[in-house]
Amino acid sequence: MTAQPAPASFSGSDELTGFVTMVDGETAHIDLAVEGLRCAGCMAKLERGISSLDGVSKARVNLTSKRMAVEWTGPSQTPSSIINAVSGLGFKAYPFDPDRLEAAADAEGRGLLRALAVAGFAAANIMLLSVSVWSGNVTDITPETRDLFHMLSAVIALPAVAYSGQTFFRSALAALRAKSLNMDVPISLGVLLAVGMSLFQTFSHAHHAYFDSAVMLLFFLLIGRYLDHTMRRRTRDFAANLAALRAETATKLLADGEAKTLPVSAIETGDLVLVKPGERLAVDGIVESGTSEVDQSLVTGETVFARAEPGTVVYAGTLNQGGVLQVRVTAAGQGTLLDDVNRLIEKAFAVKNRYVALADRAARVYAPVVHTLSALTFLGWLAFDAGWEKSLVTAIAVLIITCPCALGLAVPAVQVVATGRLFKAGILLNGGDALERLARVDTIVFDKTGTLTMPDAVIAGDQVVDEATLKLAARLAVSSSHPLAKALASAYPESSPVDGAHEEAGKGVVATLDGAELKLGSAALCGVSDSQRDAAQKAAGFASLIWLARENGEVLPIRIGQALRPDAGETVHVLQAKGYRVEILSGDRQDIVDGVAADLGIASGQGGLAPADKIARIEALKADGHSVLMVGDGLNDAPALAAADVSISPVTAVHLSQAAADAVFLGDRLAPVITALAVSRRARAIMGQNLWLAVIYNMVAVPIAIAGFVTPLIAALAMSGSSILVTTNALRARFAGGKA
């Protein structure tokens, strides 16, 4: 039994059984998200270490998704013992909720890869035959051999197109059924017409057939599709890992008094859960027994703790600061705060003008233009008495040559490269079009608590006690698991614990040093009078107090507060220098917000805002024509994150906020916000260049096609040339935003 959300050292015997699936009757399987996995050495060490454990039959690390699968038989191992073994090797592992582990085998990705392989095989072999025909056409190929080669090409191309083209055909059909056009309609039309016309030409002994163009087109487009899919898959994987790292578990008290750690998804209304000091609540509920103070800053932005006693309603996302609580889980949908927030988020998403991704906008212009051009070509050649056959061939050639190889690669290739670059900088994107929206931002709105400030408490800078007192207090604090004591202990990492110190749950630490008794903890523990406490609290402003009773009878308050992120000032300064407008919107009190705003040099800081007020302010900014980036972490920020044009959350944010945000950044520093903006601007510029390259290519190629000069050879060169050009250009996004 140990505190969440740092489950690196589970010690109970089987409280994690909710995370285990049984492979067959005997073999147990658990998936772990592993933090700190970077290199081959780590991987080897981890696999060797775990598979040498008694009873473990399989320990396999997936370095791409940073996960490990472990299987074992018999009672010698439990999930907790395995997680402990992993942390013994120097890594942090978090169990995966099997309900969340959606189809680990990536069926869609495999399907695309299979289609890609078939198209590649067919393209290479048909090209082999086509090159022979092209060179034979200018030398001495016999008509019989040419027909044979065209027949062979048809035999390869027909099944290949039928198999590899399905992705496009299905999506085109769906679009047509919905009476709309997407990129896949001209693609499907182009490919099918090219194959059909080539069949006709094969049987009429023509010099040219376009089998190679049709298959090569599919091959290039499938590369684009696969890149697009890989990127989305990757961000989904990391989102799932994050969810596991956030340790969304709850300790359920069973009827027989036994405690069991379960994924939140397994907790039901009416269950009784145990919330230990320092643990974050994973559910909404009503306190059944125990008294404590809860830190609601993630929920309301308010930094002063709220009291919790039997009958108090407590919310998911709040942090238990004091004693042990037993909480009866209440139904969602009972007008709880979480519920209000959820409703606001839904509303915000509904109102938000969905940004139309660049590629979709290009497709909207592209499809009608191509169809019109092709139809005009057909009619034009007919008008010049070229005969319907020649007219049709030319019109189809126009369809083939305009088919968007480059267009299909232009955006996904840049997205893949840019998200890879961002990932190295510790930023995980939720979707590809977030890049484009980030690039348009001109106004940045920060939440204060947990975003500009560190998520955990630290000792305040303005103490009323001297350094020696703090050091003494820190030695006591080492023996406590209370968050305020932890803040004190982490300020003096070299502190050695006092022998015989023991923690009185929910009160503080008592110890004997050199024959005198020392106490560190609540005012009540140290025997502080109410009037003395109120006076000290008033002097301390909004910092929290922890009391130290010294050996000489002196009782002193130590202030614990919130610290700005180490580079908050610098980040805000850089952003302002780059011309971004920076604001603070916080749920905390106005005077605290004013203080922070002054420290950071931000002109506009509003405090005391409810979630709906934050949305109102963001809507006002948007109405003024600004494009707003919201950076926030709290439950109270989630609706604002959804309402902003684009949003970023720190990794410490509550789950709901991460779900509403477009990107998540890791680490204590705020600088990833700058990187995200810089990389996205660069990526957006390269996407634009790529689309222009595609347009220029078409402006050169289309007149040639309309004039009827496009041979399969020219089509092949044009397609592969433009695709390679666009992909190479995309690689430049790797260098955006300075060195990784």
Added chain:
Amino acid sequence: MSVLVYLIPAALLLGLFGLGAFMWALKSGQFEDLEGAANRVLRDDDLPEDQREHHDE
């Protein structure tokens, strides 16, 4: 030109063989963790003790 009767089937069969090998690799999960695979080749715990380079612990 009768040589084509052998060469074309040979070329196609070789290609099909490659395609089959890829499909097999895909099916047996070899594309699940490309980054891991790139790093696994550097491991030497399959070597006898005295031929290993000790650097990772």
